[in-house]
Amino acid sequence: MSIISAKDVKKWYGDFQALKGVTMEVGEGEVLVICGPSGSGKSTFIRCINRLEQHQDGEIIVDGIQLSNDIKNIEAIRSEVGMVFQSFNLFPHLTVMQNITLAPIWVRKKSKSEAEAKAMELLNRVGIPEQADKFPGQLSGGQQQRVAIARALAMEPKIMLFDEPTSALDPEMIKEVLDVMKELAKSGMTMIVVTHEMGFAKEVADRVMLFDDGQLVEENTPDEFFTNPKSDRTKLFLSQIL
């Protein structure tokens, strides 16, 4: 059973077509890595999945709900789909604890104590329980990104989207974030990860996809993708980044 299915999704920014008909499925518990050159539409595509961007043609079904302009559907899907951004996007005026408990309290209507207990559990899971009362501005980039992951997980989402979560980090912090993501992948979370961290793809991905020029050019198992890709475009891409 697929939890996300996209059919012939198209998206234009003015005259410019960013997605030229993307069709794909993601199964429950599957970890999917998307890579591709900059500007190929990776971000646009995963942002369509929680409707931060609206596709103009084709259909996207997430957890049985068809994405449309119905605000109730959109909010329902957004609370089922967590997202982690390249630039963290933590709320700078709130403490780490408040960042994590905000949505559970206001969207899930959890009690504060319940939300805080859950938040502490998540902070333990991402390895920074001692930072709960700090403000985001007081944390390192890697710590901030781990808080962002905890914040998304606090909504107990069925799906997690990652848009280049380690691209803005210094090399020594990349590992701490990837470790958290690997642990998450192994716990059975459905994940779509846009990343160029090929080690991560090899280790935990079930499938790897290559985007180019708004299209899905290759879809393969990690082994095949790296050792025996189907398309020349993938070979070129791999030769550039490896």
Add this chain to the structure above:
Amino acid sequence: MNKNKFNFAFWRDVRFLKWAFQLFVLFLVFNSLRGFFSQAVANLAATNLPFSWRFLGTTPGIQVSEGFKTYPESGLEAIQIGIANMLRITVSGIFFATIFGTIMGIARLSKNWIVEKSTTGLVEIVRNIPLLVQIFFWQAVLISFPRLEEADRGQHFIHISAKGIAFPWLDPGESSWLFGFWFILSLYFTRKVFKWRVSVLEKYGREAYPTIYSLIFLIISNILGWAGAYKLVGIFGYAASIVGNLFDVFPRIGIQVLFISVGSFYAVRYISSEVKRTRSAENRGVLTDDDIFKLVITVLLLLTLIVGMFLPLGVAISDFLLGNEAFFKSNWGLPQFFQGIQNKLDWNYSGAPFSVSYPEAIQAGSSTFTNYSQDVGKVMTVGYFATWVGVVLYTSVFISEVVRSGIMAVAKGQSEAGLSLGLKRSTLLRLIVLPQALRIMLPPMGNQYLNLAKNTSLGIAVAFPEIVSVGQTLYNQEGQTIAVFLIWMAFYSFVSLTLSSIVNFYNKKLKIVER
């Protein structure tokens, strides 16, 4: 300097140079001020108009066209009328300019083409025309209305003529102050109710309807208040009368205690904030020479104040404030001040706090002219209208810019993060975007408020008697130019400092913690 590990002359010691320089600057400033002042006083003396404050106590024989009184009994009272008029425009102007400016700022961010373009057009026009010209324009607009004729006599609901805009107003009853105080208290407690419901929501995670609860509380408490519960506020009046009596029994001590306690309060607060700052993580309790200088000066100033209050000069000041002259006794004396409060907040008062009165055009005195009655309704005079509309519109436009850039400056990623968590748009705006936008907006907003306050002085151009206009009339009459200038300076500095300290206070409160 012998204890120095390194041996060098004291005049090359940075610490010595700093102190010497500070003292030197202090000396220069003090001396040049004294020079200016004594020169001016000497010049005045030479023109047979020696510098004096006496005009504050004598009847100036001028008429002020509007205000809480038309024929001031003293120069001081004339100034007070001007200040009251200035504050009337400033306070209501700040209120409305904030509302209009916020609406316009949001409209300029609107995705609706017509809304966006028309607001932007308005902003461009208003921003590019000098305020003085705009004030003249609004004056011309109102003056172009028909004059008040005999045919207009009688009661009206709203009436516009070249004399101004007349509209219904609330007539205060004897209990109006009691109710007003009650109303302010009810606002305070409404806020508490809102916070309480929010905390319930956060704590137990069930919908707790903070807005609805607080609205209901606000309405019910004020219905009760109107019906007579305002009498409870009389307790404050009673307390004031006790304080007033104390000042009556110990007049001079009262003033001295007041001055010294206010002075000590600020000194202690300043010192403790300095100490706290130096103890903070980055300073690690190290006092720099600057810090020591500031602390020493603070303590010295405080000592001067305390000792000074008991020296002949201090005694003279407290006597002066208590009043050797009648007008100080009636207007500035603290016993009278507190008894005045008791007078306004007496629990024996009863009846409806306010009643509505409608404007009326009547025969003006014994003349054949028609004018609006001073006793019923409210008249917005041409001068007030032109100044008010002028400064409010002008400031709104700048505030709209502040609001627009404030909201735009909150990174797009913030909304996206909030939305991706499933927050509703209203929640997102309230908890994520606005708190951050407000922080960005506050300092420039404070500047706009200051500008508005200062721009009210243009009211003089349309004969609106605010403090500058009244002051000018006064010195034309009395010749005390310097004294009036000093009053203006003191007043505007006071207003500016008050406004900016309010802004600073909130600014500190809202500051985002950074690494």
